[in-house]
Amino acid sequence: MEILQAHNFEGEVGGKPTRLFTLRNSRGMSVSFTNLGAKILQIVVPDRNGKMDDVALGYDTIQGVIDGQASIGAFIGRFANRIAKGRFTLDGVEYALEPNNNGNSLHGGPMGSRYRVFDTVQRDAATADLTMYYESKVDGFPGNLMSRVVYQVTENNELLIQYDAVTDSPTVVNMTSHVFFNLAGHSNTNARSLARHELMINAESFTPVGRDQIPTGEIQAVAGTPMDFRRQRAIGERVEEAAREFEPHVGYDHNWVIDKPLGQLGLAARLYEPESGRMMEVLSTEPGLVFFGGNNLEGVAPRDMGKGGHLYERRSALCLEPAHHPDSPNHPHFPSTVLRPGEWFSGTIVYRFSVG
Template sequence: MTTTEPPPPVALAPAAFRGEIDGAPTALWTLTGDGGVTVNLCDFGARIVQILAPDRQGRLGDVVLGYDSLAAIQGGQPSMGAFIGRFANRIAHGRFTLDGVERRLARNGGAHHLHGGLKGSRFRVFDAERLAPGAVRMSLTYADGEEGYPGELRSSVLYRLDGDTLRLEYEATTDRRTVVNFTGHAFFNLAGRGTILDHRLTMNARSFLPIDSTAIPTGEIRAVAGTPFDFTRPHPIGARIDADDEQLRHADGYDHTLVIDKAPGAFGLVAVFEDPASGRVLEVSSTEPGAQLYSGNALTGAVPRDLGKGGVAFQRRGGFCIEPQGFPDAPNHPHFPSTVLEPGAIFRGVIAYRFTTQT
């Protein structure tokens, strides 16, 4: 092996993921198929812990950041790889009003509510059911009043490996009018090492949501043209990440929702990421109206939080997230796409990650 080749993927031990959290057993679940891709999941947080995908020479590499044991997950970044609910991203000051009643939520992200609160999905063990070698359904019920949200919310996410594509097919129902917002929070690095600054990104988005200094959307929907957020043509993620731009300063890089150009609720292209070194390409599609682009600005290599598989530390901007979702803080912005779910209705969403290569 030359020094320029990435290290071989870490072989995960199923026994390292067996345990019990809040009385619920945990396990590692492996998805296999005929597309050359293998996915490993843990039912604690319904999280992606490993995706093996071939490079242009057919060599398998691990293209997501994650941990190699249940103990490491518990000591690590809680969002890493997790399926996020019952409301992804932020709600300003942990408050929103629905049907004339103010709901107060935990403030677990500074002054704001973040990723479902103190016991959101990333801290819960899902009920897992294997449906096929390449399919596992994970289910979680949120109690009425839990974290301050109205309504019992029954939810599930089906992880399905379909050839070269990993699909997340999720749904939820409620017995009271409530708000919902789900997303997948995998951290990707298509090179399997180093930073993601050389990854080339194209996004199907002509506008984005500016944020204030605490990462809450201001309510404006701003065109990306003439800004560092214009990925309508391919650009390296790192090309403008340190530009003298107020929005980039607010987040120390990218941590913003871009508005996806497609019909409401339609399944369509979100983004394409290309790694020149390995030739790997990630094509992301979704039914969601927005997608949070995060450039791994807060990865610092801190132990144990940022100690990944095989004892390799996560470095700053060593992974990116692309999180299709409803708009953050939508319950407090009536002009944003609604995140309200009615009793008797079924909320459905899809996120698809397709792994290919280019020469």
């Protein structure tokens, strides 16, 4: 297992210094991240025999982070996932964002949090606070936004992520964590390793998509489709059936509607890797969960050259991203992402590790 070296992350991006931070509990779990994009680069947890390994994809230098995939490990803001054509209307005013994904706005656009350096204070061995200021004149969204994310490693072997934001003008906000996981260890860089992982998603329905992965606005039952993860099953079992009319090469990259009260912390998903025995539960306060099956990993350097020189191949890791539904500002029947002055946007994500 590669141990990340702090000096390899000392640099400067956008005139702000970058660093590596590590959080630990007394049981040996550790999480390392850089303040560039608040990107989680390493999560070390035990298997059923007590062997520690790193279960998160990442890079081992700040230059690797810069040259690599922008979303790997990132905390995503100010708007996670897609906004169709980069346009939405709020209080009768239409806003046009700079597109960065087939004419759409993805993960906050080209000035989203994954490209920016957070101000970071490590409170103690287990907790760190990261803050960022978004200016509307820079990223195109209405309202100046102050946001905060807190990372904490608990004694229950949990990675606890809490986030909040305030605005000075009506705006839209949607945030998530974009860690890529392989519970067999990040160095297991092939699709066979991920395919044997077993997944449960606590959802009776999902939001179908059309061209460019934009939701149609429908809420469709998972029953009888490859999106049915109500009972834990191997990811590889039906991945090739998850193709879409416009993108037949794409496997899982969909949003599920989680079965729990809006805003309450509850179970969204459970992931299990049978050879190591590692299990990860995902809890959140968010109404949706995107399961992304690592379809854009290509095993090409420097973009996918990970820690220790491991090339991350297609479908060798997955993301479980709790958030509001994609393109929510353009679908009024989806849970609202509108934030107004005097209100707090807040959320919680928990990745809880155990063995089975």
